[in-house]
Amino acid sequence: MRMNIHGIPPKPNMAPPLDVSDEIVNEATELEMEAGKEALSVYAKRTQAEHDYGAKMISRRNKVTQEGNEKE
Numbered sequence: 001m002r003m004n005i006h007g008i009p010p011k012p013n014m015a016p017p018l019d020v021s022d023e024i025v026n027e028a029t030e031l032e033m034e035a036g037k038e039a040l041s042v043y044a045k046r047t048q049a050e051h052d053y054g055a056k057m058i059s060r061r062n063k064v065t066q067e068g069n070e071k072e
Helices: 027-071
Strands: none
Touching: none
16 A cells, blocks of 8 residues: 655655455454554654654743843
Protein backbone atom coordinates (compact mmCIF):
# COMPACT_ATOMS: atom_id res chain seq x y z
CA MET A 1 0.00 0.00 0.00
CA ARG A 2 1.33 3.45 -0.89
CA MET A 3 1.25 5.97 1.94
CA ASN A 4 2.57 9.50 2.06
CA ILE A 5 4.54 10.64 5.11
CA HIS A 6 3.43 13.98 6.56
CA GLY A 7 5.52 16.81 5.19
CA ILE A 8 7.13 14.81 2.41
CA PRO A 9 5.46 15.09 -0.99
CA PRO A 10 5.09 11.88 -3.01
CA LYS A 11 7.75 11.25 -5.61
CA PRO A 12 6.58 11.94 -9.18
CA ASN A 13 7.78 8.53 -10.32
CA MET A 14 5.83 6.53 -7.72
CA ALA A 15 3.74 3.78 -9.20
CA PRO A 16 0.03 3.84 -8.40
CA PRO A 17 -1.02 1.49 -5.59
CA LEU A 18 -1.73 -2.05 -6.64
CA ASP A 19 -5.32 -3.20 -6.83
CA VAL A 20 -5.15 -6.22 -4.54
CA SER A 21 -8.23 -8.23 -3.72
CA ASP A 22 -8.94 -9.30 -0.15
CA GLU A 23 -8.61 -12.93 -1.20
CA ILE A 24 -4.92 -12.49 -2.07
CA VAL A 25 -3.83 -10.58 1.08
CA ASN A 26 -3.39 -12.90 4.04
CA GLU A 27 -4.03 -12.01 7.68
CA ALA A 28 -0.34 -11.38 8.50
CA THR A 29 -0.05 -8.87 5.67
CA GLU A 30 -3.22 -7.08 6.79
CA LEU A 31 -1.89 -6.86 10.35
CA GLU A 32 1.44 -5.55 9.07
CA MET A 33 -0.34 -2.91 6.99
CA GLU A 34 -2.39 -1.81 10.00
CA ALA A 35 0.77 -1.62 12.14
CA GLY A 36 2.39 0.53 9.45
CA LYS A 37 -0.59 2.89 9.38
CA GLU A 38 -0.49 3.17 13.18
CA ALA A 39 3.26 3.85 13.15
CA LEU A 40 2.79 6.59 10.55
CA SER A 41 0.05 8.22 12.62
CA VAL A 42 2.36 8.23 15.66
CA TYR A 43 5.11 9.73 13.49
CA ALA A 44 2.72 12.44 12.31
CA LYS A 45 1.69 13.21 15.91
CA ARG A 46 5.34 13.46 16.97
CA THR A 47 6.12 15.77 14.06
CA GLN A 48 3.18 18.00 15.00
CA ALA A 49 4.23 18.03 18.67
CA GLU A 50 7.77 19.06 17.69
CA HIS A 51 6.36 21.80 15.46
CA ASP A 52 4.09 23.07 18.25
CA TYR A 53 6.97 23.08 20.75
CA GLY A 54 9.19 24.98 18.32
CA ALA A 55 6.48 27.58 17.75
CA LYS A 56 6.07 27.93 21.51
CA MET A 57 9.82 28.46 22.00
CA ILE A 58 9.96 31.05 19.21
CA SER A 59 6.99 32.86 20.74
CA ARG A 60 8.63 32.79 24.17
CA ARG A 61 11.94 34.06 22.74
CA ASN A 62 10.18 36.87 20.87
CA LYS A 63 8.33 37.89 24.03
CA VAL A 64 11.52 38.00 26.10
CA THR A 65 13.35 39.92 23.37
CA GLN A 66 10.52 42.44 22.99
CA GLU A 67 10.31 43.04 26.76
CA GLY A 68 14.09 43.53 26.89
CA ASN A 69 13.94 46.03 24.04
CA GLU A 70 11.14 47.97 25.76
CA LYS A 71 13.19 48.33 28.98
CA GLU A 72 16.18 49.84 27.13
